[in-house]
Amino acid sequence: MKSHFSRKHFEEGDFGQRKKDGFTLSTEDDGEDETDCLAETFNCISLHRRDPTKQEVSLEKYGRWRQEQKNRAAKLEKQLKARWELEELIEEQLNSFHAHYNRSMVPNQLKDIPQLLMPKWAPTYELAAMSWLGDWRPSAILDLVLILVRSLPSSLPSYTSDSPGAEQLLSQFIHEIRIEETIIDEEMAEIQATCILHLPFGPMNIKPGGTGGALACVQSVFKNIERVITKAQELRFKALELVLKKVLSHIDAAEFLVAFQEIQDSIHQFAVNHRRKRGPVSVPFKALGST
Numbered sequence: 001m002k003s004h005f006s007r008k009h010f011e012e013g014d015f016g017q018r019k020k021d022g023f024t025l026s027t028e029d030d031g032e033d034e035t036d037c038l039a040e041t042f043n044c045i046s047l048h049r050r051d052p053t054k055q056e057v058s059l060e061k062y063g064r065w066r067q068e069q070k071n072r073a074a075k076l077e078k079q080l081k082a083r084w085e086l087e088e089l090i091e092e093q094l095n096s097f098h099a100h101y102n103r104s105m106v107p108n109q110l111k112d113i114p115q116l117l118m119p120k121w122a123p124t125y126e127l128a129a130m131s132w133l134g135d136w137r138p139s140a141i142l143d144l145v146l147i148l149v150r151s152l153p154s155s156l157p158s159y160t161s162d163s164p165g166a167e168q169l170l171s172q173f174i175h176e177i178r179i180e181e182t183i184i185d186e187e188m189a190e191i192q193a194t195c196i197l198h199l200p201f202g203p204m205n206i207k208p209g210g211t212g213g214a215l216a217c218v219q220s221v222f223k224n225i226e227r228v229i230t231k232a233q234e235l236r237f238k239a240l241e242l243v244l245k246k247v248l249s250h251i252d253a254a255e256f257l258v259a260f261q262e263i264q265d266s267i268h269q270f271a272v273n274h275r276r277k278r279g280p281v282s283v284p285f286k287a288l289g290s291t
Helices: 002-021 027-047 052-104 112-117 124-130 138-151 164-197 211-247 250-278
Strands: none
Touching: 052 211, 052 250, 112 211, 124 250, 138 164, 138 211, 138 250, 164 211, 211 250
C-alpha cells in the first residue's frame, strides 16, 4: 500500500507539473518519448565509435605504403648515384684525353717530331686509316658520333642524343672543325715547303762559318712545327669535348667512349695482323752465272 501510494503521489505530482507547464501528454506517452530519446542518443554514440579491427587494417596498409615509398626512393637514389658515377667517369676520361693531347703528345725536342708524325709503334695501315699529325683527324671523330646518333632508335625521348637538333648540331660542328683542319693543313704545308726550299742543308746554301745560322733556322722551323702540332692536338680535344658535353647524353657519351676505344683497337689489330701476314720484304735473287 505504501509503495502504491508513493507511486500514485509521484505520478500526480508529475502530472500536475506538466499540466502547469502546458503539456497535456499522458504519462504512458511521455515514457515512450523518453525511451525513443535514449535510443536515439545511443545510436548517435554508436555512429562515432571506432572499430579497432578497421583501425588496425588502416595502420597496416599505411605501413605497407610507407615501405613501398622507401623502396622506390632507394631505387631512385641508386640510379642517381650511378648517374653521378657515370658523369665522374666521363669527366675523368675527358681529362685523360686533355692530358694526353696537351702534354704527352706535344714535341719537346727536335727528335720528338718524327715520333709524333710517324710513330714507330703504329703500323702503316693504322697510320693511313686514322693518323692526322700524329693522331685522329678531329672531323673523323665527329663522323663517328654522327653514325652513332643516326643509329639510335627513333622512339627515344627528345632529351637524348636522338633529339631532332642533335644531327644538325653535329653537322655544324663538323663544318667548323673541317675549316680549322684546313687552316692547320695549310700551315703545315707551308712549313714543309720551307724545309725543302729554304733550309740551308744543301751544299749550295752552306757557307763557311754559317753553322750557327743554319741551326737557328732549324730551331725556328721546329718551333713552327711544334705550334702546328699543338693546334692539332687542341682541335682533337675540342672535338671530343663538343660531343661529350654538348651533343650526347651521359649514357650515349659513355657508349661512344667505349666504341671509340674498340674502334682504335680493331684498326690497330688489323694493321698488325696485315703486317705479320706480309712478313719481311723479299726480293727475288738470281744466282751469278745462272741463265
